[in-house]
Amino acid sequence: MASRLKVLRLFKTLHRTRESVFRDDTRALEAARKKINEEFKKNKNETSLETINQMMKLASDVEIVLRTSVIQGVHVADNKLLLRPRRDVLQDNVPYCDHPSKSST
Known part of the structure; x- marks a missing residue:
């Protein structure tokens, strides 16, 4: 039962991320909604805990990429x-260094 709640939470998180990432773009919002729903519906009868965990990891990775890269x-x-750009996309600028200093560890 706990994994079912985690799956539902991830489903909701993906939809919230979709709404944030594709704000005001009805075509992209609808396409992402259909894809999320289709993938979850396609695998709704999966019973293998290992497979469910792998699919949840993939969905979580997709959510992170959407949130931080698009x-x-x-x-x-x-x-x-x-x-x-959204706040999640903006990152600190790390200057490039041709000759990094060697740490003394």
Whole structure:
């Protein structure tokens, strides 16, 4: 029963992430909704705990990639896009170093 609750929680999390990532893009929102629902429905009768855990790991990884890697772009002019990054996508800038110092461990 506990794994069922985890699956449902992950299902809800994926849908919340979808709504955040594809905000105001009805076509992308609908496509993502259909894909999420289709994948969960296709595997709803799975009984192997190992397989369920593997699928949950995959779904969790997909949610992380969507949340942290996808940036929405909106056409504002003929050859211009307005990027709408979310806080989850923005990361600290780490400067590149040609010659990293060796740590003394």
